[in-house]
Amino acid sequence: MSNIAIVGAGLMGTATAWPLSDNNHNLRLIGTHLDADIIKSCKERRFHPRLKRILPEGVEPFYIEELAQALEDVEIIVGGVNSLGVRWLGRTLGPHLRPGQLIISVTKGLELQGEDQLVLLPDLVARAFPPLIRDQVTLAAIGGPCIAGELAGRRHSCVVFGSRDREAVERLASAFRTSYYHVWTTTDLFSLEICAALKNAFTLGVGIVAGLLERSGGIDEAEACMHNLAAAAFAEGCAEISTALRILGGTPGFAHALPGVGDLYVTSMGGRTVRLGRLLGLGHSYAEARELMAGETLESVEIVRVMGKALPKLEAQGLVSSEDFPLLRLLVDVIVHAKTLTLPLDAFFAEIKQGTP
Amino acid sequence: MSNIAIVGAGLMGTATAWPLSDNNHNLRLIGTHLDADIIKSCKERRFHPRLKRILPEGVEPFYIEELAQALEDVEIIVGGVNSLGVRWLGRTLGPHLRPGQLIISVTKGLELQGEDQLVLLPDLVARAFPPLIRDQVTLAAIGGPCIAGELAGRRHSCVVFGSRDREAVERLASAFRTSYYHVWTTTDLFSLEICAALKNAFTLGVGIVAGLLERSGGIDEAEACMHNLAAAAFAEGCAEISTALRILGGTPGFAHALPGVGDLYVTSMGGRTVRLGRLLGLGHSYAEARELMAGETLESVEIVRVMGKALPKLEAQGLVSSEDFPLLRLLVDVIVHAKTLTLPLDAFFAEIKQGTP
Numbered sequence: 001m002s003n004i005a006i007v008g009a010g011l012m013g014t015a016t017a018w019p020l021s022d023n024n025h026n027l028r029l030i031g032t033h034l035d036a037d038i039i040k041s042c043k044e045r046r047f048h049p050r051l052k053r054i055l056p057e058g059v060e061p062f063y064i065e066e067l068a069q070a071l072e073d074v075e076i077i078v079g080g081v082n083s084l085g086v087r088w089l090g091r092t093l094g095p096h097l098r099p100g101q102l103i104i105s106v107t108k109g110l111e112l113q114g115e116d117q118l119v120l121l122p123d124l125v126a127r128a129f130p131p132l133i134r135d136q137v138t139l140a141a142i143g144g145p146c147i148a149g150e151l152a153g154r155r156h157s158c159v160v161f162g163s164r165d166r167e168a169v170e171r172l173a174s175a176f177r178t179s180y181y182h183v184w185t186t187t188d189l190f191s192l193e194i195c196a197a198l199k200n201a202f203t204l205g206v207g208i209v210a211g212l213l214e215r216s217g218g219i220d221e222a223e224a225c226m227h228n229l230a231a232a233a234f235a236e237g238c239a240e241i242s243t244a245l246r247i248l249g250g251t252p253g254f255a256h257a258l259p260g261v262g263d264l265y266v267t268s269m270g271g272r273t274v275r276l277g278r279l280l281g282l283g284h285s286y287a288e289a290r291e292l293m294a295g296e297t298l299e300s301v302e303i304v305r306v307m308g309k310a311l312p313k314l315e316a317q318g319l320v321s322s323e324d325f326p327l328l329r330l331l332v333d334v335i336v337h338a339k340t341l342t343l344p345l346d347a348f349f350a351e352i353k354q355g356t357p
Numbered sequence: 358m359s360n361i362a363i364v365g366a367g368l369m370g371t372a373t374a375w376p377l378s379d380n381n382h383n384l385r386l387i388g389t390h391l392d393a394d395i396i397k398s399c400k401e402r403r404f405h406p407r408l409k410r411i412l413p414e415g416v417e418p419f420y421i422e423e424l425a426q427a428l429e430d431v432e433i434i435v436g437g438v439n440s441l442g443v444r445w446l447g448r449t450l451g452p453h454l455r456p457g458q459l460i461i462s463v464t465k466g467l468e469l470q471g472e473d474q475l476v477l478l479p480d481l482v483a484r485a486f487p488p489l490i491r492d493q494v495t496l497a498a499i500g501g502p503c504i505a506g507e508l509a510g511r512r513h514s515c516v517v518f519g520s521r522d523r524e525a526v527e528r529l530a531s532a533f534r535t536s537y538y539h540v541w542t543t544t545d546l547f548s549l550e551i552c553a554a555l556k557n558a559f560t561l562g563v564g565i566v567a568g569l570l571e572r573s574g575g576i577d578e579a580e581a582c583m584h585n586l587a588a589a590a591f592a593e594g595c596a597e598i599s600t601a602l603r604i605l606g607g608t609p610g611f612a613h614a615l616p617g618v619g620d621l622y623v624t625s626m627g628g629r630t631v632r633l634g635r636l637l638g639l640g641h642s643y644a645e646a647r648e649l650m651a652g653e654t655l656e657s658v659e660i661v662r663v664m665g666k667a668l669p670k671l672e673a674q675g676l677v678s679s680e681d682f683p684l685l686r687l688l689v690d691v692i693v694h695a696k697t698l699t700l701p702l703d704a705f706f707a708e709i710k711q712g713t714p
Contacts, residue, residue, distance in 0.1 A: 052579040145588035153581035158589035158702060160709060182589075182702050184709045222409040224510035227626045231502035232515035232539075235619030242613050253714035256599050256613035258706055262592030265622070269584040345515060345539050349615055352517060352541045357610035 001025055002175060005071050006078040007089060009035040009042070009061070011050055011148035012106040013080015018152050019181035021056035028070040029055070030062045032081060032088070039063050051152050064092075071096045076104065076175060079125060083109030083299050086121045090128025097129060099136035102168050104161065106142050108196040109299055112306050116313035118248065120193040138168040143192040143259040144184075145266030151181065158182045160259050162192035184258065191250035195241055195259035198328075200300040201307065202237025203267040205327050206230050207277015208341065215282050229343075230268075236327045236348040237264055239357070247319050273300040286335045301335055308332035323350050358382055359532060362428055363435040364446060366392040366399070366418070368407055368505035369463040370437015375509050376538035377435075378413035385427040386412070387419045389438060389445070396420050408509050421449075428453045433461065433532060436482060440466030440656050443478045447485025454486060456493035459525050461518065463499050465553040466656055469663050473670035475605065477550040495525040500549040500616040501541075502623035508538065515539045517616050519549035541615065548607035552598055552616035555685075557657040558664065559594025560624040562684050563587050564634015565698065572639050586700075587625075593684045593705040594621055596714070604676050630657040643692045658692055665689035680707050 002025050006013045009031040017027055031039035041049050042061035048054075055061070062070040071077070071093075081089045086107055093103070103125065111119045119127075122139035129137070140163035151157045157180065163169035166187050173183040186192055209230040219225050241264070242255035254260050267273055276298055279289035290298070307328055314320040326347035333339040351357040359382050363370045366388040374384050388396035398406050399418035405411075412418070419427040428434070428450075438446045443464055450460070460482065468476045476484075479496035486494070497520035508514045514537065520526035523544050530540040543549055566587040576582050598621070599612035611617050624630055633655055636646035647655070664685055671677040683704035690696040708714040 150581045150585045157585040220510050224507045227623050228507045228514040231619045231623035234622045235615045238613045238618045256595045257714040258592045261595045262588045265591045266584050266588035357614040
């Protein structure tokens with residue numbers, strides 16, 4: 001039984017409260033400055049308005065102003081912010097950290113720093129910590145397919161915890177594991193986070209096909225959908241995750257495992273990323289789609305922007321050829337360069353053409 | 358412009374008539390003895406009752422009794438039977454074959470012969486040919502995600518043609534390729550066919566989750582489905598395809614490409630295999646489910662049976678350990694051994710546990 005703080009009261013951070021509560025930990029749920037309404041509801045009615053559920057036992061809600069108090073004597077901190085909030089998280093947690101603490105992040109994304117360095121979000125959090133404490137705490141992250149509302153509904157969920165520190169990741173896994181929250185562990189944090197970040201981009205491909213179907217008049221008179229095309233986009237996404245892992249020095253096999261294809265599958269079942277893709281497939285420019293989804297955080301767009309900057313650098317280094325990543329390049333063209341959408345199908349699956357899948 | 362015969366007037370065989378017709382080939386669509394009603398409708402009204410479409414131009418329908426006439430002067434034969442019909446196809450075609458003909462099969466499956474030999478279906482077709490002609494014709498197969506009704510609706514479809522003969526497979530691809538039927542080629546027929554066969558088994562995993570969701574009362578009050586669990590089953594299926602390719606001497610990368618994950622995705626979007634899985638997830642025994650789906654060809658069951666026989670042989674040879682293939686073993690237990698269904702989640706993803714995905 002540990003004291004555990006969840007910082008960020010959004011969907012995914014809060015959802016970890018269910019397995020943690022079932023394991024009898026003392027939990028403090030701390031909203032960011034954007035979560036004040038959520039925390040108010042949690043304090044007054046124990047009801048989380050976005051998850052639409054009553055909080056489980058043992059969870060105490062805190063406003064951000066109560067952070068210092070809420071972080072007292074915690075062993076584990078769950079980073080529950082989105083990818084735009086990781087620097088804030090690092091700066092905010094920094095002054096309160098103590099040696100030996102474990103910080104596990106649910107955030108999915110990547111950032112490009114300097115000229116050509118792709119930085120994992122847990123490392124970005126750590127970089128914002130005061131230098132003296134930075135090496136005395138351990139960072140970890142959660143990958144794999146996990147819709148927050150299902151975890152909070154105690155539905156079976158299979159995830160992967162990653163940390164470069166084997167002991168830390170095993171300790172975290174045993175703190176979280178329940179009969180329905182199945183946790184695998186890896187020390188290959190890099191491959192885990194590359195998958196977690198890129199699946200948000202490639203899910204746009206599946207969403208685009210949903211839009212193309214509607215635009216073409218929908219299901220036809222003989223009941224034909226566009227599952228064949230969606231499957232091609234899905235497979236190309238999976239193959240491009242594998243290529244990215246290979247090029248960036250990760251483990252390509254993650255692509256056809258839980259963190260790659262598993263997460264790509266679950267994200268393709270619906271949600272913001274599919275909705276954005278659908279709008280693009282319907283023929284909206286990214287600017288129009290962005291307006292239609294005003295107020296929503298679009299992590300898929302962030303990772304497309306990051307990769308749009310990274311690809312030319314990787315090409316300049318000779319790591320990436322112009323034939324690699326046709327789907328990712330399309331997404332960059334549409335979202336960053338406002339180009340018209342055409343799925344470059346015949347550029348897909350170069351690895352089959354070359355006999356090296 | 359070639360003379361091309363399609364033998365078997367089911368969904369998938371017939372659907373290839375659309376790209377072939379758009380490429381101006383002369384087409385003969387030959388029903389098997391099971392397709393007499395279909396051919397009658399095609400002859401009388403040019404309407405294919407299962408595809409629910411008017412046949413495209415240039416397709417001449419034939420009853421099986423007219424086979425000899427229909428096969429005159431054909432360069433390419435499309436094998437359009439299901440996996441239970443491949444021996445019949447070989448025996449039936451054999452006497453009519455001429456040197457240089459290409460035979461491309463849409464059938465997906467595997468067979469175990471003798472003690473421990475997994476045989477690809479195109480090879481099974483060829484074995485039924487008279488010995489004198491066997492080496493003078495070339496066998497090929499189609500893999501990748503392709504729902505027949507979508508192809509017949511001229512929806513974009515990306516597939517892989519495989520043959521051990523590079524020249525033959527390129528000739529076939531150029532006969533079939535259109536602006537909507539995108540064809541990649543490979544000489545790795547083995548990996549292509551392993552993917553095509555196994556995806557039918559693993560799609561049952563996704564179907565089972567649909568049944569488990571219904572059995573548990575369906576979507577809950579906060580709108581939680583079981584996509585997390587379906588994604589885990591999907592990812593384990595993909596990982597087990599990769600393992601099978603590695604163990605059997607194929608190319609593991611096919612698992613995260615069009616023939617593996619692409620076909621697994623499209624098959625998971627609905628159809629017989631998902632319906633059978635759903636019935637099993639709802640708690641029906643396989644015998645009950647089989648009765649509820651009376652009259653339907655269940656290729657997923659055939660491949661589960663084949664692998665149920667192959668696994669012990671592969672284990673005896675030391676190629677497979679008892680920890681490999683937990684999802685496939687579950688399917689064998691439920692379908693072959695009438696055991697009760699419990700998803701062995703914690704046995705999944707051994708490759709992550711072992712750090713070797």
